C-alpha cells in the first residue's frame with residue numbers, strides 16, 4: 556500500500572483525508588508547520604485535533620512516506636511547502652491539491668446532472684416547482700442553475716451585504732465558525748443579475764433570510780441550493796424549503812461536511828431530528844465527496 560502524509564492539518568487537509576481510498580492508501584497522518592497542532596510527545600493530542608497524528612514536516616519526512624499531498628489551496632503556499640519538503644530531503648512523490656481544487660468542480664457536474672433530470676432534459680417527467688438559492692454572493696453557482704433550468708422561476712436570496720450581525724452572534728456563542736459580520740459584502744444585486752443567462756426568470760430577494768421569503772408560503776420548489784455557511788440561516792433554509800419541495804426535487808447543500816462551518820451539519824441534523832419527532836421519514840441524504848463537503852437531499 557502507498558504510504559501517504561497530508562501536508563496541512565487545516566480544513567482542506569481534513570477534507571482530503573476523508574476522501575482517501577482505504578484499499579490503496581495507508582494514511583500516516585498530517586504534517587503541519589504550526590506546533591500548536593502537533594501530537595504531543597506523550598502521545599496525547601491538542602484539544603482541537605481529531606485523533607489523527609500531526610507531525611512537524613521533518614518528522615513526517617523521517618517516516619519515509621511514498622507521497623506527500625499538499626493541501627494548501629493557495630498556489631504560493633503550496634509551492635513553499637513543496638520547497639520545504641525538498642529542503643527536508645523528501646525525494647518521493649508530491650501532489651498539490653490546489654490544482655484539483657481550482658480546476659475541477661464536482662458540485663457543478665452534479666448540479667448539471669440533477670438539473671437535467673428535474674427539467675425533463677434527460678427524457679424524464681419534469682419535477683414541477685421553482686428553483687432557488689440561499690447564499691448567492693457573486694452568483695458563481697446561481698448563473699449555472701439559471702442556465703441549466705431556463706424554464707424555471709429562480710429565487711435568489713442573499714443580504715448582498717454579507718453575513719448578518721444576528722447570525723454571527725449565534726456562530727460565536729456556540730463556537731460554530733470564525734465567520735465575521737459583513738464577510739461576502741463585495742457584491743450587488745445589479746452585478747449578479749447581469750451575469751444571469753435568463754434574467755427574466757430571476758427574482759432577487761435582497762435582505763435577511765428567512766424574512767425575505769415573505770409572500771412565498773404557497774410556492775413549490777424543485778431545485779434548491781443552500782449555501783449560507785451559517786447555522787441559523789441554514790436551519791431556516793431547511794425549515795422553509797424542505798416542506799415546499801416536490802417529490803423528486805433536490806436540495807444541494809454546500810459545506811455539510813466542512814469543519815470550518817460546523818453549524819451547517821448541526822442545522823441539518825436538528826432539522827432531521829424534528830422531522831423524525833413529527834413521525835416523518837429521515838432525509839435521503841447523499842454526500843458528494845467533493846473537497847467542500849457538499850451533499851444532496853432528494854425528496
Ligand SMILES: C[S@@+](CC[C@H](N)C(=O)[O-])C[C@H]1O[C@@H](n2cnc3c(N)ncnc32)[C@H](O)[C@@H]1O
Nearest residue numbers: 690692695696713714717739763764782783788
Ligand atoms: C459562501 S457565500 C455563497 C457562495 C455562492 N453560493 C457561490 O456559489 O459563490 C454565503 C452567502 O450567504 C449569504 N447569507 C448568509 N446568511 C444569510 C442570511 N441570513 N440571509 C441572506 N443571506 C445570507 C451571505 O451574504 C453570503 O453572500
